[in-house]
Amino acid sequence: MAPTIPLLTPYKMGNFNLSHRVVLAPLTRNRSYGNVPQPHAILYYSQRATEGGLLITEATGVSDTAQGYPETPGIWTKEQVEAWKPIVNAVHEKGGLFFCQIWHVGRVSNNGFQPNGEAPISSTDKGVTPGLDGGDWSPPRRLTTDEIPALVNDFRLAARNAIDAGFDGVEIHGANGYIIDQFLKDQVNDRTDQYGGTLENRCRLALEIVEAVANEIGRDKVGIRLSIFANYLECGDSDPEALGLYMAKALNKYKILYLHVIEPRMVQVGNIFETPYSTLPMRKAFNGTFISAGGYKKDDGNKAVADGNADLIAFGRLFLANPDLPKRFELDVELNKYNRATFYIQDPVVDILIIRFLRGDDDV
Numbered sequence: 138m139a140p141t142i143p144l145l146t147p148y149k150m151g152n153f154n155l156s157h158r159v160v161l162a163p164l165t166r167n168r169s170y171g172n173v174p175q176p177h178a179i180l181y182y183s184q185r186a187t188e189g190g191l192l193i194t195e196a197t198g199v200s201d202t203a204q205g206y207p208e209t210p211g212i213w214t215k216e217q218v219e220a221w222k223p224i225v226n227a228v229h230e231k232g233g234l235f236f237c238q239i240w241h242v243g244r245v246s247n248n249g250f251q252p253n254g255e256a257p258i259s260s261t262d263k264g265v266t267p268g269l270d271g272g273d274w275s276p277p278r279r280l281t282t283d284e285i286p287a288l289v290n291d292f293r294l295a296a297r298n299a300i301d302a303g304f305d306g307v308e309i310h311g312a313n314g315y316i317i318d319q320f321l322k323d324q325v326n327d328r329t330d331q332y333g334g335t336l337e338n339r340c341r342l343a344l345e346i347v348e349a350v351a352n353e354i355g356r357d358k359v360g361i362r363l364s365i366f367a368n369y370l371e372c373g374d375s376d377p378e379a380l381g382l383y384m385a386k387a388l389n390k391y392k393i394l395y396l397h398v399i400e401p402r403m404v405q406v407g408n409i410f411e412t413p414y415s416t417l418p419m420r421k422a423f424n425g426t427f428i429s430a431g432g433y434k435k436d437d438g439n440k441a442v443a444d445g446n447a448d449l450i451a452f453g454r455l456f457l458a459n460p461d462l463p464k465r466f467e468l469d470v471e472l473n474k475y476n477r478a479t480f481y482i483q484d485p486v487v488d489i490l491i492i493r494f495l496r497g498d499d500d501v
Contacts, residue, residue, distance in 0.1 A: 143442035144435070144450060145467055147189070150426045151357045151394045153234055153305070155449070156189030158442055159463045162430050162451035163193045163238040163308065163362070168485050169210035172198065174220040177485040179227045184460035186233030191449065193397075196240035196310050199295035202258055205246030205272075212237060212295050218302045225303035236360065237299040238308040239292055239350075243316030244277035245370055251275075258288075260320045260342075261327050265370050282330045285342065288316070293349040296359075306358030309346055312399055314370030317343050321365075321384075322374040336383050344387055351391050359393040360428070366401035366414045377401075378414060385422040396423045397451065400431030417446060435466050 148155045169175055185192060198204050198211035211217045221237070228235040244259035251257055259277035267274055280288065296307045311317035319325045320342040326333050332341050343361070351359050365374070365381035374380050381398075388396060401414035420427045429447035438450040456462050458475035465472055 142466060143439045145463065146442075148426075148448060150191070150449070153191075154189060155191060155234070156187065157463050158449045159190065159438075159456075159466065160428060160430075160449050160451040161185050161190075161192040161456050162453040163310070164195055164453050164457060165206065165209060166195050167206060167208045169208050172204065172209065172211040173217055174210045174224055175485070176223070178224050181485075182224055182235070183227035183231055183233075185456060185462075186228040186231040186235075187463055188232030189234070190232075190463060191234045191236065192228060193308050193451070194235070194237045194304075196238050196315075197295070197299075199239050199241050200291040201252050202255075203241040203291070204250040205242035205257070206250075212239065212298045212302065213291070218298050221299075221302040221304070229303070234305045235303075236306045236308050237302070237304040238310050238362070239295045239299065240310040241288070241291070241316040243319045245272065245274065245315060246277075247273050247275040249273075258284075259316065259325075260332065261325055263325065263327065265314075270370065279328070282332065285332060285345075289342070289345050289349050292346045293353045296350040296354050300354050300358070306360065306394065307350060307354065308395075308397060309343075309350060309359070309361040311343050311346075312362045312364035312369075313367070314364075314372035317346065318364065318369070318372045321363075321380060322372050324368075324373045324375065325371070336379060340380075340384055340387060343384065344391070347388065347391050347393060351393055356392045357394055359391075360395035360397055360426075361388065361393065362397040362399070362430075364399040365419070366412065366416075367399060378418065381416070381419045382422055385419040389422075389424045393425060395426035395428055395449075397428040397430065400429060400433075402431060420446060 144159055145157045148158050182192060200213050225235055244257050244265055246257035248254045256278040257275055258280050262277060262279045264276040265274040299307045321339050326339050331338055347361060366377045398416050398419055401412040426448045428449045428451055429441055430451035433450050433452055441447045441450060454475045458473040459465055
C-alpha cells in the first residue's frame with residue numbers, strides 16, 4: 138500500500154466534509170473591473186476546485202470605503218452579488234466548498250479610491266509611509282466611536298450578501314495590516330476610547346464583527362484570518378504572543394468554524410524569516426478548525442498536519458501556478474514554478490495563456 142499523505146486525508150470541518158486538507162488561500166488578483174467580479178474568474182476558481190476541497194476567495198470589499206487597490210471585487214451591491222453567483226456555481230458544480238473573504242483596507246488606501254475623494258478611515262490618523270509597497274497612501278481619518286457600529290454593520294451586510302450569492306460561508310479578513318489589524322495592533326492603534334489602549338479594547342472591533350457576522354449567517358459558516366506576528370504595512374504589535382492567545386481564547390465564545398493564522402515566519406509578504414514565535418499556543422487554545430498559511434510546501438504541510446499543528450494548510454503561490462495542486466501532491470510530480478510578475482496584473486488573458494502553456498496546449 139502507498140504511504141498515507143497527511144494533506145490528502147479527509148477532515149470534517151463543522152458541517153462540511155472535506156476530502157483533503159489543501160486549501161486555496163485568499164489571493165488578491167486585481168481583475169474585477171469596477172469592483173465587479175468578472176466571468177473570467179469562473180475559470181480561475183473552478184480550475185482549482187475539487188470534490189470536497191475548500192477554496193477562499195480573493196479579498197472582497199464590504200463597502201465603497203473598503204477599497205485600496207485597483208480592480209478588487211466587492212460584495213456590497215446587488216450587481217456584485219449577481220456577478221459572484223456564476224463563479225460560486227462553477228465551484229459547486231465540481232463539488233468544491235467556497236468561502237468569501239470579506240475585507241476593509243482601512244488606512245491602506247488613498248483619496249482616489251474613496252467616495253467623494255474623502256480620507257481613508259482607520260483606528261488612527263497616522264498614515265502608512267507614502268510609497269511603502271509601491272502605494273500612494275493618503276493620510277487616514279480616525280473613526281469616531283459613534284461611527285464604528287456602521288463599520289461592523291458593513292461586515293454583517295457583506296456576509297449576508299455572500300450567502301445570498303451562494304457562498305458556503307465567509308472568512309473575515311483580520312490580517313495583513315488592514316482595518317481590523319489596525320485596531321488589534323498597539324503600534325497603530327493609539328485610541329483612548331473603548332477601542333484602544335488595553336488588549337481587550339484593541340480586540341473589541343474584531344470580536345464585534347465576528348459576533349455580528351455569526352449572528353447574521355450562523356457561526357458554523359464563519360472563519361477569521363489573522364496575522365498576529367507580522368508587521369505588514371507598518372502594522373505590528375509589541376506583544377504578539379499575548380495578542381494571539383487572547384484572540385484565540387476570545388473567539389471560542391462565538392463558536393465560529395475556523396481560525397486561519399499566518400505563520401510567524403511570514404513577517405513580511407513573500408519572504409520567510411526565522412522567528413522565536415509559534416502558532417501552537419493559539420492552535421491549542423482555539424476550539425474549532427485551525428488553518429495555517431505562510432510559505433508552505435508539500436513536505437512541511439504534511440508535517441504540520443501529521444504533528445497536529447494544524448488541521449488544514451492554505452497554499453497561495455503554489456496553487457496559483459498549479460491549479461491541480463492536490464492531484465500533483467497525490468502523484469508526487471514536479472510543480473510548475475510561479476511567475477510573480479503576473480500576480481497583480483489586470484489582464485486575465487495573460488493569466489489564462491500562462492496556464493495553457495504550462496499545461497502543454499499545442500495552440501499556445
